[in-house]
Amino acid sequence: MSNDYLKLLASRPKVTQLGQQTNLLESDLVTAIESAIDNTPAPTETPTVRAAILFGGAHEQLWEFASDARASDAFNQSDSERVLTTIRDQYANGLGTVLFFTDTAVTKQLRHKHPHQSDWFKTATIIENGMAQMNVWTLLTSLGLGASLQHFNPEINDQVLETFNLETSWLLQAQMPFGSVEGETNLDHPDDATKQFKVLG
Numbered sequence: 001m002s003n004d005y006l007k008l009l010a011s012r013p014k015v016t017q018l019g020q021q022t023n024l025l026e027s028d029l030v031t032a033i034e035s036a037i038d039n040t041p042a043p044t045e046t047p048t049v050r051a052a053i054l055f056g057g058a059h060e061q062l063w064e065f066a067s068d069a070r071a072s073d074a075f076n077q078s079d080s081e082r083v084l085t086t087i088r089d090q091y092a093n094g095l096g097t098v099l100f101f102t103d104t105a106v107t108k109q110l111r112h113k114h115p116h117q118s119d120w121f122k123t124a125t126i127i128e129n130g131m132a133q134m135n136v137w138t139l140l141t142s143l144g145l146g147a148s149l150q151h152f153n154p155e156i157n158d159q160v161l162e163t164f165n166l167e168t169s170w171l172l173q174a175q176m177p178f179g180s181v182e183g184e185t186n187l188d189h190p191d192d193a194t195k196q197f198k199v200l201g
Contacts, residue, residue, distance in 0.1 A: 015146035017183030018094035036135040043124040049132045050101040063092035069155035094179025105169035129173050146181035
């Protein structure tokens with residue numbers, strides 16, 4: 001069976017180097033990314049996903065924070081050079097970064113409003129955030145751009161909120177650097193699908 005969406009998912013590259021070569025306008029990218037997030041399902045139709053889209057100096061500053069956090073990590077000094085090279089080539093050299101957050105104030109309201117589902121909302125908001133991330137990643141692939149999903153949190157959380165003047169209720173979940181694909185390798189796929197899936201009935 002041929003399916004354009006499945007082809008798009010399969011074409012998502014594992015990026016080894018990002019660049020800034022594109023004819024797309026920043027304003028068009030912002031509109032598309034916002035639409036991808038807006039159309040993500042949310043628990044009780046109450047979105048908890050928040051996002052900040054960084055370009056230019058803000059994008060560069062974010063990855064300076066990440067570099068500083070990793071360079072000061074005493075437990076990884078022997079690996080710091082490789083990590084810093086990766087941050088530069090695969091993240092900082094790109095066009096921009098999408099920061100994904102959960103608005104904990106909204107999550108708290110949902111848990112208070114639905115006490116019988118309080119624990120479930122903690123999980124539901126994480127799932128919602130993951131769906132938003134996948135929507136944006138697939139969108140970027142459809143536009144001919146590469147991306148990856150990073151987690152330099154909680155080390156950079158406070159710096160991000162303060163520097164970019166974001167709400168203190170926003171909890172940083174992930175960073176998605178994106179740009180033109182200047183280097184890539186194939187994604188790894190499991191050899192035995194039976195270990196992942198069961199078909200019943």
